[in-house]
Amino acid sequence: MTGKLITFEGIDGSGKSTMLARLQKRNESEPLWDNGTVFTREPTKETLTGDAVYAAIENNVDPLAELFLFLADHAAHLAETIRLALNAGKLVISDRYSDSRSAYQGATLNKTVPDAFNFVRRLHEPWTIKPDLTFYFEIRPEVSCERCKDRGAQTKFERVDFLKEVTTNFKKLAEDEPERFVIIDAEKPQEENEKIILEKIRNLI
Numbered sequence: 001m002t003g004k005l006i007t008f009e010g011i012d013g014s015g016k017s018t019m020l021a022r023l024q025k026r027n028e029s030e031p032l033w034d035n036g037t038v039f040t041r042e043p044t045k046e047t048l049t050g051d052a053v054y055a056a057i058e059n060n061v062d063p064l065a066e067l068f069l070f071l072a073d074h075a076a077h078l079a080e081t082i083r084l085a086l087n088a089g090k091l092v093i094s095d096r097y098s099d100s101r102s103a104y105q106g107a108t109l110n111k112t113v114p115d116a117f118n119f120v121r122r123l124h125e126p127w128t129i130k131p132d133l134t135f136y137f138e139i140r141p142e143v144s145c146e147r148c149k150d151r152g153a154q155t156k157f158e159r160v161d162f163l164k165e166v167t168t169n170f171k172k173l174a175e176d177e178p179e180r181f182v183i184i185d186a187e188k189p190q191e192e193n194e195k196i197i198l199e200k201i202r203n204l205i
């Protein structure tokens with residue numbers, strides 16, 4: 001595989017999708033990578049597995065069943081998008097990826113499965129593709145929840161107390177792999193953060 005994989009992670013309303021859209025727009029006039037860049041996301045959109053995940057979120061299915069739907073979506077994403085793009089030497093930027101599972105399902109399952117955070121993390125290890133670089137959009141849950149209100153449709157995960165647990169898990173992931181994670185202060189202006197992100201991407205390339 002000759003391409004590179006970059007992921008954006010963080011709680012709901014931390015500004016990941018907005019930043020991805022900015023980079024995508026910029027990429028039209030100033031390509032980020034000579035072989036082309038694929039912008040993608042998890043849960044995937046307009047796919048069988050992605051639709052199943054969104055239906056599960058809306059219908060409060062059992063949290064363990066929900067985890068396996070998220071994992072099925074990740075497997076399909078790897079098979080249909082990520083692996084093909086990396087094999088073709090492209091840069092891939094994904095809005096959410098495996099760390100979202102460790103952080104969110106590590107929290108939803110913490111009363112169901114012993115050491116849920118590590119259980120979810122280990123479930124990925126034998127078959128996933130590790131990102132080359134992960135930008136963690138760090139923000140206080142109180143601030144991100146205010147932003148989500150302005151955005152309209154909310155999911156069951158967008159609650160300050162729950163997102164505090166998710167934040168603890170994201171921090172553990174970032175501490176465990178400091179060489180992979182770049183922490184972005186998501187409360188700062190987008191322009192400032194875009195510069196930092198572009199600089200890090202250029203260094204990777």
Ligand SMILES: Nc1ncnc2c1ncn2[C@@H]1O[C@H](COP(=O)(O)OP(=O)(O)O)[C@@H](O)[C@H]1O
Binds near residue numbers: 148187
């Ligand atoms: N750096 C920022 N400062 C202030 N508001 C922001 C910033 N980045 C994004 N927003 C706004 O916050 C809201 C949530 O951003 P969004 O990109 O949808 O978050 P996410 O994809 O992480 O859930 C949007 O209304 C967006 O315009």
Ligand SMILES: Cc1cn([C@H]2C[C@H](O)[C@@H](COP(=O)(O)OP(=O)(O)O)O2)c(=O)[nH]c1=O
Binds near residue numbers: 105155
């Ligand atoms: C990818 C992923 C998302 N989620 C959650 C985060 C979101 O609340 C919800 C939908 O994801 P998403 O559409 O990315 O939400 P947002 O734009 O608010 O960031 O699913 C998980 O719980 N686990 C996962 O593995």
